[in-house]
Amino acid sequence: MNQSGQKSEAILDAALPVFVRHGFRKTSMADIARAARMSRAALYLSFSSKEELFRAGSARAHARAMRKVEAALAGDGDVFSRIETAIAAFQRELVAPFAGSGDAAELFETNMALARDVTLAARAELVALLAQALTNAQATGAITLDALRATPADVAAIIVAAMEGIKDAQVAGHDLLEDTRLFLRLLRKALSR
């Protein structure tokens, strides 16, 4: 990685806990500069605006999350446990860090406003990866979708949609891990032959 890239990484590392602590709106560039131990002007050498800085942070988090998801789906175990691990990784990277924030809702909202494309792309890739895993499992006879009259892509989309809903409910007080595990038990039962 080049020097400016390293600097950008350091800035994002410093900015994340500040955003988590105060939310996007209440976080000023001065706050981020202080956390990154550099001048406010230096931030603008790496990012052209507070919004672009946030976008870069979101993009990096999504890229990291997708690498973890790919690793999980390529791992050991049956298709359900691989999916469970993948989803856990996705949530650990993109939901859990903000869950205790108090401004979690504002941060997710800001993310959809400023980094909608990145977010939707990652979500689409997650659907595609899950669909591929389900297709493989179907080919080996590990699962059956016949009774559901659904394609692997349909099921993958439902899984991701449910994760989104569970994330939102968690902001409203529900327990993320518990709700996720319940949904995956439900999935296992529905797809077992």
Added chain:
Amino acid sequence: MNQSGQKSEAILDAALPVFVRHGFRKTSMADIARAARMSRAALYLSFSSKEELFRAGSARAHARAMRKVEAALAGDGDVFSRIETAIAAFQRELVAPFAGSGDAAELFETNMALARDVTLAARAELVALLAQALTNAQATGAITLDALRATPADVAAIIVAAMEGIKDAQVAGHDLLEDTRLFLRLLRKALSR
């Protein structure tokens, strides 16, 4: 308590965690109003400004703390354990709630700027109460101050000054409880006959 007093109490209850979370500067009256589930205008029915609201909160916290301190000094045990309990109560009421705030330094600074009188008065009362306890202990022969060539008031002032220093060190990363206990062991040793 009258109705407006109850309303004020409810506002301060709601405002405290907001101040702890975001510090004084980053907390807006809109934030407090939202936390107290009332309109921003209603806050001004109870308090004439954000600064006065903070002052009232500080005054209430100090009053509560002093009640706990008096109860502790009137309790059981030898003079050292009563003093230890009293100081623990003082810190639990006035330091610990802000210790994890990240903006703890800013809050203490704001407190000295806006509620200096209340704070100094409470500190003075704490010194007086400790001095009285030491005087009584001296009269019963439980402690001796002869070798120190100091009055009870002198020793009480030193104790409170040390507590302040330990509080400041704690903001800088030291452990409040541990440092306090060490100081009190030191005190016990120095005053035992």
Added chain:
DNA sequence: GACGATTAGACAATATTCGTCTATCTGTCT
């Protein structure tokens, strides 16, 4: 309906923040 408390919303006066710019400083390279 009368009454007091509360609200949403508008308002001017401040205060804060953003993004930009300049002058200055600090290393590094030659």
Added chain:
DNA sequence: AGACAGATAGACGAATATTGTCTAATCGTC
């Protein structure tokens, strides 16, 4: 030494946010 790139403090106008005040409308209780 001088040239150079990166960083800094500080100032700046413009855009936003916040404060404290006010009014008109609403709510709940008598």
